[in-house]
Amino acid sequence: MAVPVPLRRLFDYLPPEGLAPSDLIPGQRLWVPFANRKLVAVLVDIVSDSPLEQLKPAVELIDRQPLFDGPSRDFLHWAADYYQAPVGEIYAAALPVALRKGKPADHWAEQWLQLTVEGKGLPESALARAPRQQALLQLLLRRGAQSRTQLKAQGHTTATIRALEERGLAECSIGPTVPPPIPSAESSPAPELNPEQQQVLEAIPTDRFTVSLLEGTTGSGKTEVYLRLMERVLAEGRQALLLVPEIGLTPQTLRRIAARFPDRSIAALHSGLAEGERAQAWLSAAAGQADIVIGTRSAVLTPLPRLGAVIVDEEHDGSFKQQDGVRYSARDLAVVLGRNAGAPVLLGSATPSLESLHNALTGRYQHLRLRNRAGNARPPQIHIVPTLGQPLEEGFTPQVLRHIGDTLSRGEQVLVFINRRGFAPALACDDCGWLADCPHCSSKLTMHRRIRQLRCHHCDYRRALVDSCPQCHSRSLSALGGGTERSEELLGQRFADYPVIRVDRDTTASKQALDRLLAPAREGEPCLLLGTQMLAKGHHLPRVTLVVIQDADGGLFSADFRAPERTGQLLEQVAGRAGRGDLPGRVLVQSRYPQHPLLQLLLEKGYGAFARQLLRDRAVAQLPPHRAMALVRAECEEPRWAEEFLEAARAQMQALAPPSPQLSYLGPVPALLERKSGRFRFYVQVTAERRGQLQPLLARLCQWAEGYKNRRLRWAVDMDAQEL
């Protein structure tokens, strides 16, 4: 049994009282006793070699029908091995909350109405004298069995259903659930594909496993390609899975898909659903009933018995990587899922991750491109605004403030992007631009306020924090990339005549809330949108003509080697927000270092050239994607304990594989976000030429760490870590 506890093993039980092993099927859920508790576990296998006298019986069988079929169990076990995760926890992560709590799947079972042999023999013109019955007959003839819920939604009454049953033309039976309905827009016909889109679509075979990276700017028609690929797969009687970033699953997106496929069963798996609805959607996907499954990260773990294509939209998005618990990457698992199902995988982005781009450039993935915008919107103009030595008002130059005012008074909308999180702070001088770098590496030092140190995250060089600039003696030093709440306040006050819409994680816990918040912006009134990453994508705001990026520097000089990549993606995506309608857009990027070569490259040649340069830099530095990387993390209220644990962890791994040119260790070092919820965070980094070299080390480490005695310490293995 896979039991949801943090141990990397399975547990044996006897069948529940009154049941024989032959009554059970792998994939079923059972209640099992575990250390004085009762937990929901999944039956993985039936074995006969366990010493019977030591076993406890399971308490109760939950489902008649197994929830996880063989291929989905194999997939989850593969993922547990790869990410060094407790197998019980990965099953728990795969299940929606209501099912995780043990609610029986039968609760959502549906009554299905289908034609009898006699009914199937009738022509569509039969029952002409009973028009309602005739309409129902025609529906069943054309579309096959229909659930009660579907019939009700289409206006067929219980009386009509009963009439067909009484004539012996139709009969009811119990079957799988259907997903809750999606409010759809008017059904909208597909536009004719342009030649580029046509070529892309033709390059994706549906009869075998391939991975394609679709690189195409915002508005180039990628979503249209996804829809056409789905259409082909559905026509072959298979399911399509579309994974979207957390922020991407908007009612707008759902309506667009529902409008294209009005006759299809569509299951949306997202956090906006009530627990019951989510279980219902999940069960319809797992039973093979849903034709299209759209979901965020965890949807990749859903069993899909008829899977025919996997599409990952905005594949570079950070939300595909789970950052706690089972630390899987939904994007990477999507590829494994496609391979197992013999189905094509399509990864789409305007700003591909370096991982996917590397795979495309080395020929492991097929590289597909859309170079033109599909609609008539023009690409925006981008300008750098130098900030060094400027009289800044809460982080903005007078020029930028003037542009914001002008745009609003023209009746247009402004989006101000304030970068508040995610970057490791480098220390810089506000007057001359001096930056604290490492004397041994080409990287910048990272500021750790608590220990008043500057540290290098590449070679572990350390020095004390300085109070004044070694170059110009200014005492005005600050951390890069640190936009503040105060900037937001200032803008709110200065442009008080206009609505100021503030979007960040705190103001918008749910998609619906975000949608409501943005409603005035969609109305087209002049307004000022203030936000973090949340605003960078997904929303069609045609009246935004000015985008301001308060600070591009944090991402250019961070010790996090992924920060420049993220900055480039962000700038490109944010810029993509400008000028999507008929009005031309303008983007202003504030920076202390307007001459920075990466910034120049990004603005002059675009993300494609920028990303290729970053890939070359990473090769020189021997960093992912050229190398495999895993972090062993530990956090604790007492920092010393976390460090001690990691010292010992590193020794464990080194005993198995000493450092070599193929395998290197770093740390323990403080995490870039050093302290979170009162706990101090550290990591040891292991990089290797091949992933296969890391697996045995990490497996051994987990074995050792599960026996480590310190209850206040939390540890984790983070394979392919995305954050340092």
Ligand code: ADP
């Ligand atoms: P992306 O997903 O790359 O941002 P979309 O597929 O959303 O691009 O397309 C952008 C806009 O262009 C949408 O309004 C879409 O309806 C429209 N569009 C896409 N393909 C075509 C086409 N072949 N002909 C006309 N309009 C198109």
Ligand code: ZN
């Ligand atoms: Zn200085």
Ligand code: ZN
């Ligand atoms: Zn260094």
